[in-house]
Amino acid sequence: MKWIPKFNSSNSLRVIFIIAIFILLFLSSIAYKHNRDLNESSKLVIHTYEINVQLERLISAIKDAETGQRGYIITSNPKFLTPYIYSRDKVNRSFITLKKLTSDNPKQKQNLENLFSLIIQEFKTFENCLKYSNPKTYDKRKLDNYLFSGRILMENIRFQVEKMKDIEKKFLEKRLKKYDEEISLGPIFSISLFSTALTFILLAYRQISRDLIRLKIYNKKLLISSGLMSESEKIGQFSTWQWDLNTDKMDYSDNQFRILGFQPNAFVPNKDTFLDFVHPEDKEAIAASMENIINNKELPFSYYKIIKSDNEIRHFKSTGKLLTDQNGNNILLGINFDITDEHLLNIELQERNNELEKSNKELASFNHVASHDLQEPLRKIQTFISRISETDRAAISDNAKEYLLKIETSAKRMRVLIDDLLLFSRTNTTKKEFIKSDLNGLLENAKSELAVIIDEKKGSLKVGKLPKLYVIPYQIEQLFINLIGNSLKYSKPEIAPQIIIHCEKILSNEIPELIDQPFKKFYKITFTDNGMGFDPQFKDNIFVLFQRLHSKTDYPGTGIGLAICKKIVENHKGYIKADSKPSEGSVFTVFLPE
Amino acid sequence: MQKNALHILLADDDDDDRLFFKDAFEEVKVQTKVEFVFDGLQLMEHLNNPDNKLPDILFLDLNMPKKTGKECLIEIKKTERLKNLIIAIYSTSSSDEDIEDTFIEGANIYIKKPSDFNALKKIINEVVTLNWHYHTSGLNRDNFLLSLK
Numbered sequence: 102m103k104w105i106p107k108f109n110s111s112n113s114l115r116v117i118f119i120i121a122i123f124i125l126l127f128l129s130s131i132a133y134k135h136n137r138d139l140n141e142s143s144k145l146v147i148h149t150y151e152i153n154v155q156l157e158r159l160i161s162a163i164k165d166a167e168t169g170q171r172g173y174i175i176t177s178n179p180k181f182l183t184p185y186i187y188s189r190d191k192v193n194r195s196f197i198t199l200k201k202l203t204s205d206n207p208k209q210k211q212n213l214e215n216l217f218s219l220i221i222q223e224f225k226t227f228e229n230c231l232k233y234s235n236p237k238t239y240d241k242r243k244l245d246n247y248l249f250s251g252r253i254l255m256e257n258i259r260f261q262v263e264k265m266k267d268i269e270k271k272f273l274e275k276r277l278k279k280y281d282e283e284i285s286l287g288p289i290f291s292i293s294l295f296s297t298a299l300t301f302i303l304l305a306y307r308q309i310s311r312d313l314i315r316l317k318i319y320n321k322k323l324l325i326s327s328g329l330m331s332e333s334e335k336i337g338q339f340s341t342w343q344w345d346l347n348t349d350k351m352d353y354s355d356n357q358f359r360i361l362g363f364q365p366n367a368f369v370p371n372k373d374t375f376l377d378f379v380h381p382e383d384k385e386a387i388a389a390s391m392e393n394i395i396n397n398k399e400l401p402f403s404y405y406k407i408i409k410s411d412n413e414i415r416h417f418k419s420t421g422k423l424l425t426d427q428n429g430n431n432i433l434l435g436i437n438f439d440i441t442d443e444h445l446l447n448i449e450l451q452e453r454n455n456e457l458e459k460s461n462k463e464l465a466s467f468n469h470v471a472s473h474d475l476q477e478p479l480r481k482i483q484t485f486i487s488r489i490s491e492t493d494r495a496a497i498s499d500n501a502k503e504y505l506l507k508i509e510t511s512a513k514r515m516r517v518l519i520d521d522l523l524l525f526s527r528t529n530t531t532k533k534e535f536i537k538s539d540l541n542g543l544l545e546n547a548k549s550e551l552a553v554i555i556d557e558k559k560g561s562l563k564v565g566k567l568p569k570l571y572v573i574p575y576q577i578e579q580l581f582i583n584l585i586g587n588s589l590k591y592s593k594p595e596i597a598p599q600i601i602i603h604c605e606k607i608l609s610n611e612i613p614e615l616i617d618q619p620f621k622k623f624y625k626i627t628f629t630d631n632g633m634g635f636d637p638q639f640k641d642n643i644f645v646l647f648q649r650l651h652s653k654t655d656y657p658g659t660g661i662g663l664a665i666c667k668k669i670v671e672n673h674k675g676y677i678k679a680d681s682k683p684s685e686g687s688v689f690t691v692f693l694p695e
Numbered sequence: 696m697q698k699n700a701l702h703i704l705l706a707d708d709d710d711d712d713r714l715f716f717k718d719a720f721e722e723v724k725v726q727t728k729v730e731f732v733f734d735g736l737q738l739m740e741h742l743n744n745p746d747n748k749l750p751d752i753l754f755l756d757l758n759m760p761k762k763t764g765k766e767c768l769i770e771i772k773k774t775e776r777l778k779n780l781i782i783a784i785y786s787t788s789s790s791d792e793d794i795e796d797t798f799i800e801g802a803n804i805y806i807k808k809p810s811d812f813n814a815l816k817k818i819i820n821e822v823v824t825l826n827w828h829y830h831t832s833g834l835n836r837d838n839f840l841l842s843l844k
Binding site: 473476477479480481483484485487488516523527 | 709711712715718787788790791808809810811812813815
């Protein structure tokens with residue numbers, strides 16, 4: 102699963118996009134607010150102008166009234182009174198409009214009320230002026246008074262109006278200033294926000310294109326590896342299948358179809374399809390192991406037969422494992438091997454093995470039985486010879502005596518041969534019980550077994566310290582007897598045989614013949630003698646059964662002794678070799694695993 | 696005199712071996728009465744017949760037709776009346792397997808048939824003069840196989 106790329110960038114992409122969207126949302130909300138503020142500001146401007154206009158109107162209406170009143174007073178022509186009469190209406194209308202316009206501003210409202218009371222007073226003054234200018238009720242002093250107070254009121258009204266205008270103007274200025282501030286801050290802020298958003302989007306774009314390139318590369322790799330996989334399956338005669346436990350979907354590799362005898366994707370498999378191909382004999386077991394695979398999380402190697410679409414029977418080996426992918430899906434991966442060729446080879450090998458085993462057994466039992474059954478007549482021959490008494494012997498000719506002696510010698514030799522042969526076959530067939538034994542003790546036993554010959558030949562043994570090993574005791578004893586016996590037998594005439602036995606620990610890699618053995622440490626035991634030695638060209642031959650280097654008249658023997666040694670050492674997973682030069686003594690080396 | 700004679704029974708199918716055995720006993724100084732059976736079946740019939748007196752020592756060959764010596768040994772040791780019989784295995788074989796098996800099955804001594812008539816006489820002398828009670832109580836794998844010094 103190493104080849105699956107990790108696209109962490111998709112997360113950062115998501116973050117970038119979310120930030121960009123927020124910025125854009127923010128931008129549009131700011132734009133909306135600006136728009137609204139602008140609208141409001143222009144409304145306010147209009148509002149202020151309207152108030153101003155109405156105030157101007159009010160003033161001009163009062164002025165009209167004043168002018169009319171003055172004209173009437175001077176001329177006493179009632180025509181001059183017309184604007185005065187209309188002006189009242191105009192004042193009222195303007196006042197109503199102003200009242201509406203200032204309803205949102207308590208201060209202006211108050212001012213307006215003040216203005217209104219001033220206007221009412223002014224109009225009252227006007228009335229009084231008219232009253233006292235009328236020739237019927239003329240009163241100069243009162244008229245002058247009222248005219249003067251009308252003058253002052255008029256000034257107050259103007260002042261009041263100016264005051265209101267000022268307030269409006271200041272308010273408007275304030276508004277405009279604030280608006281200007283907002284408007285001037287807006288563009289820089291918006292542009293920077295916009296460029297940030299743009300940067301983010303560009304970043305995202307770059308990331309996307311990078312991912313795309315990586316994806317393309319991985320896709321290519323994936324294609325190559327899946328191609329290789331499919332090719333390997335074909336060459337290696339195996340196939341894979343995937344069973345998605347979450348979706349219960351089964352996927353066969355191309356070769357899975359082929360090894361079942363179909364073209365790739367010839368059918369849509371489900372989890373039971375495969376069982377249809379399993380040989381009836383194995384169906385139950387395979388179905389059970391398919392069921393168990395979910396609990397055990399893996400499928401142990403199973404061996405079974407399948408029947409291909411063309412009814413050919415093939416031998417399969419299958420295994421499987423439960424995998425969990427990045428998304429937490431449980432996928433069962435199975436591998437099938439077509440092992441028909443190996444299976445057939447195995448069967449052949451098994452048959453040959455059986456044959457070999459059988460023939461080996463036959464040989465061993467033949468050997469055993471032959472030497473056993475041979476003993477019986479031989480024993481009788483020897484017993485019968487022994488029954489020919491001295492008196493009987495005296496009665497026969499010298500020739501017959503001679504023949505009798507030769508029969509006896511031959512029978513004895515045959516006895517030795519049979520005994521040795523028996524010993525050799527027993528080395529092979531008897532139970533091999535490995536017991537931890539002290540080799541020093543076994544050597545002592547061998548020495549006492551050979552005591553008579555050692556004495557006879559005046560031989561001497563120099564024995565080093567031997568280890569304790571897991572061995573078949575009587576076989577190792579036999580090995581020592583045979584090796585020492587061999588050295589004693591082939592000693593130089595006139596020279597007392599001397600045998601040096603030495604032991605040391607070695608590693609298997611020091612001796613090429615031991616490298617294949619499963620053990621690392623070995624004991625190397627050498628038997629060095631001062632005997633007659635042998636031609637080194639025979640150093641392998643001397644371990645072969647019945648191989649002899651000397652005539653039996655000079656050195657009686659059966660050619661079995663060293664063959665037994667070899668057998669014994671091999672039984673112990675060891676190795677034996679011999680080195681010598683003629684008349685310089687010989688060295689027999691035994692390697693035994695620790 | 697005849698009553699005190701040692702009663703010997705040899706189960707062996709081989710004519711020559713029976714002959715050697717008989718001759719050897721004739722030359723042994725101890726008073727003996729030697730009887731023969733020729734195979735395992737005959738041996739069991741003889742032993743199971745209550746009319747026949749049980750032998751003091753049974754010499755049992757292993758390799759016999761119809762019923763082998765080992766089978767006879769197992770049968771004898773299972774039979775209440777016969778299980779205390781002194782049994783000397785008398786065989787050509789000296790294989791560890793045979794010695795081990797007959798020791799386990801309860802034979803009293805193992806004799807390898809010698810290839811010398813004088814040796815046979817010595818062995819027989821040894822066996823008939825053996826203190827069986829003493830030998831059996833101290834019996835082990837090492838002294839089970841009779842060896843002549």
